[in-house]
Amino acid sequence: MEVTKVENNKNYEINIVHLYPDLLNLYGDKGNISCIENRLSWRGIKMNVIEITSHNRSVNFKNADIIFVGGGSDREQEIVCKLLLEKQDELKSYVEDNGVLVAVCGGYQLLGKYYKTATTKIEGLDILDIYTEAGDTRLIGNVVLESGLFSEPIVGFENHAGRTYLSEKYEPLGKVKYGKGNTGDSGYEGIIYKNVIATYLHGPLLPKNPKLCDYILEKALKRKYPDFSGLVPLDDELEIKGNKHISEKYI
Amino acid sequence: MRKLLAVWIAKLASVVGKIVGKKSSATPGVYALKVCPNLISILSSNVKKGIIVTCGTNGKTTTNNLLNSALQKCGYKTVCNDLGANMLSGVATTFAQACNIFGKFTADYAVLEIDEASARRVFKHIKPDYMLITNLFRDQLDRYGEIDTTAELLEEAIDMAGDVKLILNGDDPLTARFGEGRDAYYFGISEKVLPQTDETKEGRFCAKCGEEQEYNYFHYSQLGDYYCTHCGNKRPELSYPATNIDLSSSMKFSVGNKKIDVNYRGFYNIYNILAVYSALDVIGVRTDNFNNILRDYKPQIGRMELIEISGKPFILNLAKNPAGFNQAIQTVMLDKRKKDVIVAINDMESDGQDVSWLWDVDFDKLSDANVKTLITGGSRLYDISLRFKYANMKVDLITNDMRSAIKQCALNPDSEVCYVLVNYTVLFDTQTTMLELKDEFSGKSTLLEARNGGDESGK
Numbered sequence: 001m002e003v004t005k006v007e008n009n010k011n012y013e014i015n016i017v018h019l020y021p022d023l024l025n026l027y028g029d030k031g032n033i034s035c036i037e038n039r040l041s042w043r044g045i046k047m048n049v050i051e052i053t054s055h056n057r058s059v060n061f062k063n064a065d066i067i068f069v070g071g072g073s074d075r076e077q078e079i080v081c082k083l084l085l086e087k088q089d090e091l092k093s094y095v096e097d098n099g100v101l102v103a104v105c106g107g108y109q110l111l112g113k114y115y116k117t118a119t120t121k122i123e124g125l126d127i128l129d130i131y132t133e134a135g136d137t138r139l140i141g142n143v144v145l146e147s148g149l150f151s152e153p154i155v156g157f158e159n160h161a162g163r164t165y166l167s168e169k170y171e172p173l174g175k176v177k178y179g180k181g182n183t184g185d186s187g188y189e190g191i192i193y194k195n196v197i198a199t200y201l202h203g204p205l206l207p208k209n210p211k212l213c214d215y216i217l218e219k220a221l222k223r224k225y226p227d228f229s230g231l232v233p234l235d236d237e238l239e240i241k242g243n244k245h246i247s248e249k250y251i
Numbered sequence: 252m253r254k255l256l257a258v259w260i261a262k263l264a265s266v267v268g269k270i271v272g273k274k275s276s277a278t279p280g281v282y283a284l285k286v287c288p289n290l291i292s293i294l295s296s297n298v299k300k301g302i303i304v305t306c307g308t309n310g311k312t313t314t315n316n317l318l319n320s321a322l323q324k325c326g327y328k329t330v331c332n333d334l335g336a337n338m339l340s341g342v343a344t345t346f347a348q349a350c351n352i353f354g355k356f357t358a359d360y361a362v363l364e365i366d367e368a369s370a371r372r373v374f375k376h377i378k379p380d381y382m383l384i385t386n387l388f389r390d391q392l393d394r395y396g397e398i399d400t401t402a403e404l405l406e407e408a409i410d411m412a413g414d415v416k417l418i419l420n421g422d423d424p425l426t427a428r429f430g431e432g433r434d435a436y437y438f439g440i441s442e443k444v445l446p447q448t449d450e451t452k453e454g455r456f457c458a459k460c461g462e463e464q465e466y467n468y469f470h471y472s473q474l475g476d477y478y479c480t481h482c483g484n485k486r487p488e489l490s491y492p493a494t495n496i497d498l499s500s501s502m503k504f505s506v507g508n509k510k511i512d513v514n515y516r517g518f519y520n521i522y523n524i525l526a527v528y529s530a531l532d533v534i535g536v537r538t539d540n541f542n543n544i545l546r547d548y549k550p551q552i553g554r555m556e557l558i559e560i561s562g563k564p565f566i567l568n569l570a571k572n573p574a575g576f577n578q579a580i581q582t583v584m585l586d587k588r589k590k591d592v593i594v595a596i597n598d599m600e601s602d603g604q605d606v607s608w609l610w611d612v613d614f615d616k617l618s619d620a621n622v623k624t625l626i627t628g629g630s631r632l633y634d635i636s637l638r639f640k641y642a643n644m645k646v647d648l649i650t651n652d653m654r655s656a657i658k659q660c661a662l663n664p665d666s667e668v669c670y671v672l673v674n675y676t677v678l679f680d681t682q683t684t685m686l687e688l689k690d691e692f693s694g695k696s697t698l699l700e701a702r703n704g705g706d707e708s709g710k
Contacts, residue, residue, distance in 0.1 A: 022455070022463075027392060031610030034641045054463065073397045075461060138396070142604065157605040159392060202607040207637045238640055242633035 012228070013046040014220055017061065019069040019107075020080045022053045027159070029070030029104050031204035035213050036066060043232055045221075054079065059087050061094045065220045071105030071202075078122055081110055085125065092127050100195040100220040104205055108190070108198040109162055117161075128193060129167035135184070137161070143181070143201055144247045145174025145189050150211045153177065155246040156201025158189075164200075166191055173199050178250040195219045208246065210239040254294070257287035258354045261347030276336040280343030291339075291376035294346040298330065300359040302377055303530065306367050306405060307385030307426070309575050310523050311337065312551050314385055315364035318527045321544045325536055327359040335551065338369040339376070360534075367401050370408035382409065383418045383530050385522065387425040388472055388574035389611075391603035398425065405429065418530045420522060421489045422474040424458045430487060438506075438529040440521060441476070441492035443468035445581070459484040471518065471581070472574040491529040493521055498585070507532070513545045516555040516566070517582045553678045555582065558685045561661045561692035565685060567671045569678050571602065573611040579672050580613055584620045588667040591660040592622050595629035595653065597676040606631050615642040623666045624648070626656045629677050653677075654684050661692065 018033055033049060040047040052059050061067065072080070084091065095101055101111075109115045112130035115122045124131075138161045145154040154174050163183040166172065172182070173190025181189035182200070190199030197216060199205060206213040214231055221228045264279035283290055295302065305315040312335045319331040332345040342363060349356040365373050367387075384405070389398050402425060409415065409429055420426045421437030430437065457464040457479035464484070469475035478485035497503040502515045506528055515524070524545060531538055538544065550556060553569035570576040583592065594614075598604045609631075617625070626648045627636045639646050650656055660669040673681055 025611075026389075026397075027605075028607035028610030031607070031638075031641070034610070038641050038643070073399055075399070076456075079461070157607060159605065202605065204607055204610055207610075207641060208634070238633060238636055242637050245631075245633050 017064040023076040024070040024072040027202040035206035069107030077106040103198040132162040134161045139180035143179030147174040153247040156203040208242040210236045253287040257283040277340040280340035301380040302361045303381040304379040305383040308388040310385040311364040319362040330358040331362040337366040374411040390572040438491035438525040576612040591624040591669040593626045
């Protein structure tokens with residue numbers, strides 16, 4: 001299976017900031033970075049991945065075009081939260097300025113007001129009007145979502161004790177056709193706010209959802225280059241097969 | 252008596268199982284325990300010298316079976332769950348099958364691999380005298396939860412075990428901590444061997460204080476000579492250190508007064524051998540011909556298992572998580588021959604339904620491994636193919652037909668060896684297919700030879 005290198009418009013450059021991959025690396029989520037990287041470079045778009053680890057005190061979101069934050073165990077999430085609280089205002093203004101932010105699982109929870117378990121309450125970054133409370137059971141299994149963004153379903157795998165409650169002003173990422181979603185019974189999964197996409201979906205999220213990846217890339221490119229006319233399509237035959245394998249199995 | 256009935260039922264179920272070709276060696280135990288819930292504790296009284304339990308994420312079966320083999324070669328009678336049925340029902344089956352029709356067996360040692368999450372349940376029925384723990388890696392998160400959960404379950408189990416001697420992998424910070432305040436002996440590799448990799452490092456943060464920990468040298472995953480500058484936690488002193496490691500042609504190293512020299516493949520096997528050596532020493536069993544014991548050991552299915560098909564070596568290997576797969580890839584890379592590689596991944600219940608972990612495996616390294624053909628398969632063939640696509644590696648064939656894939660590789664004039672890397676539920680059928688093809692091909696060549704010989708004087 002040859003990967004066709006497709007020439008897109010010239011001289012575009014995207015900076016991807018990967019937050020704390022050393023701490024939040026629970027579930028193959030770095031595959032999302034791989035997906036973003038390649039779908040840009042296959043189109044001839046230059047990209048740089050900047051990893052912010054727990055060592056970097058000087059976190060800078062000024063030049064960030066896409067920020068990605070994954071999930072980890074409770075212990076690691078607490079550490080990351082403390083680190084990011086130092087950058088709370090900067091992150092808030094990045095989001096309000098339509099900065100693209102992709103957050104998975106723990107990253108999703110961190111964006112809210114708090115995450116409460118039986119024993120502790122972890123303060124969140126308060127970027128989104130959401131909160132999470134741990135339930136008695138874990139919500140584990142494959143997920144198929146109907147999305148308002150495009151016709152193909154979004155597929156993934158969830159594994160979380162947290163139930164995340166959204167303020168009504170937000171759009172979810174999708175409607176649950178199979179799986180549990182944000183709370184197990186709300187019927188919805190994830191959240192979209194401006195250019196923030198946050199979700200519980202592993203898989204990883206992007207490789208089997210190429211339209212979602214391209215949606216994210218286009219948002220980032222259009223924000224940086226107002227004249228950007230759109231991404232050249234790639235050969236997604238394999239990605240679609242992977243997607244259908246899940247969506248057709250469970251629906 | 253319930254015990255007798257339970258034993259007979261288990262034996263009958265095993266026979267029936269074999270007839271219908273079922274591979275499960277746990278189901279008979281399920282029935283037996285229904286009839287006699289105390290079966291395991293009753294039957295364990297037949298074990299005279301000691302109960303040895305092996306736990307850990309990777310290497311349980313190899314370590315357990317090698318230990319069993321060693322004890323037998325030293326003249327001891329053992330009862331062992333060598334097929335790897337390592338939960339409560341598997342233990343029940345193992346004991347029941349060992350019995351004669353009077354419900355008794357003779358054994359010096361019970362040598363049992365036990366699934367970490369089941370240990371608490373099993374230790375309600377039997378208490379181990381010795382407990383070997385090989386390692387703790389992230390594995391099947393949807394079945395076992397986070398690695399912290401597994402560690403907690405094991406702590407509970409060890410507490411229940413009471414007066415137990417622990418034999419622990421000192422190179423693994425997550426395993427070594429079980430030894431604190433307990434009667435523990437540590438094995439490990441006490442010199443730098445491999446170049447560093449950047450795998451996902453579980454437990455790279457100090458198991459005690461949570462700060463980042465350092466390594467004097469590092470082997471793979473989180474194993475190495477670790478130390479924490481913040482709280483002072485570090486690798487314990489190794490009672491059984493391996494030194495003088497030489498993997499250039501065979502596997503050579505020294506431990507204690509022994510020089511190991513065997514044809515095992517896979518760096519991780521140093522740990523399996525070390526574990527067995529240490530356990531034997533702690534138990535007090537003398538081994539004068541350890542190398543011979545190692546050489547005679549027939550590895551269980553899919554542990555770098557060599558099967559020749561049409562004169563070409565095929566190596567079938569089982570891996571179920573990033574640590575296991577990365578080690579397999581390391582081994583493939585150390586093999587300099589031209590090779591075909593087949594990777595097949597299933598997602599049935601015992602595999603774990605989630606395959607996100609594939610993206611934590613260093614598959615990209617295979618692009619430097621002299622690979623001629625790359626084939627993907629299994630129920631999640633598209634996922635593993637995507638993994639390669641996003642590593643910018645060309646997959647030559649995506650197929651559910653393992654038989655054709657293997658045949659193609661057997662007939663490929665361009666390769667000298669073929670590695671077949673699979674996860675759990677792909678394993679049995681793949682081995683069967685490979686053995687069938689082996690016979691088919693050797694049948695053919697024998698036939699050809701006969702024809703060629705006949706032609707000289709024939710028409």
